[in-house]
Amino acid sequence: MGHRPSEIFGYPPENSEMEALRSRREYLCPFLHGRCTKKSTHYLLEGRKTPFGVCSVWHYGRTGREPIPHIICPARFQESNIIFQSTSGILGSTRRLIFVPEVKVSELGTVDWFVVNFNPEKPEIINFYGLEVMAVSTTMTGQIVKAMLDSFKGRLLDKYGYGVNYRQVVSRMIVQLLKKGMAFDSWGRKFIWVIQDALYEYMISAYSLELKDGLEQPVGLSVFSLTKNEKSNRFDLQHIYDKSGTLEDFTRMLAPRLTEVPSEDRVKEILVQKIAKLQLGNPTSLV
Numbered sequence: 370m371g372h373r374p375s376e377i378f379g380y381p382p383e384n385s386e387m388e389a390l391r392s393r394r395e396y397l398c399p400f401l402h403g404r405c406t407k408k409s410t411h412y413l414l415e416g417r418k419t420p421f422g423v424c425s426v427w428h429y430g431r432t433g434r435e436p437i438p439h440i441i442c443p444a445r446f447q448e449s450n451i452i453f454q455s456t457s458g459i460l461g462s463t464r465r466l467i468f469v470p471e472v473k474v475s476e477l478g479t480v481d482w483f484v485v486n487f488n489p490e491k492p493e494i495i496n497f498y499g500l501e502v503m504a505v506s507t508t509m510t511g512q513i514v515k516a517m518l519d520s521f522k523g524r525l526l527d528k529y530g531y532g533v534n535y536r537q538v539v540s541r542m543i544v545q546l547l548k549k550g551m552a553f554d555s556w557g558r559k560f561i562w563v564i565q566d567a568l569y570e571y572m573i574s575a576y577s578l579e580l581k582d583g584l585e586q587p588v589g590l591s592v593f594s595l596t597k598n599e600k601s602n603r604f605d606l607q608h609i610y611d612k613s614g615t616l617e618d619f620t621r622m623l624a625p626r627l628t629e630v631p632s633e634d635r636v637k638e639i640l641v642q643k644i645a646k647l648q649l650g651n652p653t654s655l656v
Contacts, residue, residue: 371427371436371526371527371528372426372427372428372436372527372528372529372531373426373427373516373525373526373527373528373529374423374424374425374426374427374513374516374517374520374525375424375425375426375427375438375595375604376423376424376425376438376445376604377393377422377423377424377517377520378392378393378396378397378398378399378405378422378424379392379397379398379399379400379424379603380392380393380399380602380603381597381602381603381604382520382525383602384602384603386602393422393520393521396419396420396422398422398424398444399448400424400444400445400446400447400448401444401447404420405420405421405422405444406420406444407420407421407422407442407444408420408421409421409510409514411510411511411514412511413511413514413515413518414514421514421517422517423441423442423513423514423516423517424440424441424442424444424445425438425439425440425441425442425445425595425604426438426439426441426507426513426531426533427439428531428532428533428567437567437594437595438595438597438604439505439533439565439567440504440505440565440595441504441505441506441507441513442504443481443502443503443504445504445595445606446502446504446563446593446606448605448606449606450468451593451606451607451608452500452502452563452591452593452608453466453468453482453484453500454608455591455608455611456484456498456500456561456563456584456589456591456611457484459498459559459561459584459589460484460486460495460496460497460498461486461496463486463495464486464487464488464489464495465486465487465488465489466484466485466486466487467484467485467487468482468483468484468485469482469483469484469485470482474552476552477548477549477552478545478548478549480499480500480501480549481499481500481501481502482499482500482501482502483497483498483499483500484497484498484499484500485497496558497558498553498558498559498560498561499549499553499558499559499560499561500561500562500563501545501546501549501560501561501562501563502562502563503538503542503562503563503564503568504565505533505534505535505538505565505567505568506533506534506537506538506541507531507532507533507534508531508532508533508534509530509531509532510531512529512530512531513529513531515529516529533567535568535571535575536575538568539568539571539572539575539576539622542562543619543622543623546560546562546588546619547616547619547620550587550588550616550619551616553587553588554587554588554616559584559587559588559589560587560588560589561584561588561589561590561591562588562589562590562591563591563593564590564591564592564593565592565593565594565595566592566593566594566609569590569592569612572622576621576622577621577622578614578618578619578621578622579614579618580612580613580614580618581612581613581614582610582611582612583611583612583613584611584613585613586613586614586615586618587613587614587615587616588613588614588615588616588618588619589611589612589613590611590612590613591608591611592608592609592610592611592612593606593607593608593609594606594607594609595607
């Protein structure tokens with residue numbers, strides 16, 4: 370398990386079955402049903418035709434009790450169209466569901482998916498909702514690239530020095546959520562974000578976020594986990610629950626929850642220690 374990739378080109382690195390070997394050899398993504406499209410500008414891949422095929426990595430969650438696989442590639446969420454199956458019920462009775470990817474609306478930017486209830490006989494759009502997919506970002510990503518290349522050589526180590534930057538993910542997410550969510554709300558349509566349980570737990574613990582169960586509110590979070598299937602020696606994406614809230618609920622995320630305010634004396638103590646170090650290192654810098 371360790372602190373290393375949990376999936377490379379769709380399979381655990383320790384999986385040596387024929388399909389897993391073929392995916393690594395041909396750089397295939399089983400979730401996109403074709404070649405992996407994820408690129409990296411890291412120097413270790415410079416000049417290569419190798420895509421950055423790490424789907425998820427082991428990392429400790431907020432509890433810190435044991436590592437869980439963290440999805441770092443949005444395409445990983447496309448396993449068996451489960452993200453659409455878990456949310457399509459909000460459209461009610463449907464004629465024909467159409468999943469429209471990468472819809473660019475100049476005023477909003479690009480929406481990952483529009484899920485459309487379509488009547489082909491007229492033809493007309495009966496209803497729709499927006500769907501965004503958010504994987505987590507990593508720090509020291511070069512370590513993950515190195516791990517992937519090490520695995521190709523049969524030299525995968527147990528621990529690599531990357532991290533997960535939850536705060537950066539939420540910072541990017543909240544701006545889009547509020548901007549796009551406002552538009553969908555004005556149309557009377559739902560706006561759903563697909564995220565992993567580890568990210569949701571961070572959002573709840575780090576921000577003043579109180580949501581309702583289900584997807585009845587204007588902006589929803591459809592939360593998934595990645596669980597090892599011992600029988601297939603792969604990971605399964607599983608829908609675990611839905612939460613939703615108003616735009617006002619999510620606006621509170623702009624003010625992080627500070628669980629413990631440091632005392633002024635504590636801050637002064639830190640400053641005195643810092644100033645002492647500055648004096649010791651370069652006395653002339655203190656003017």
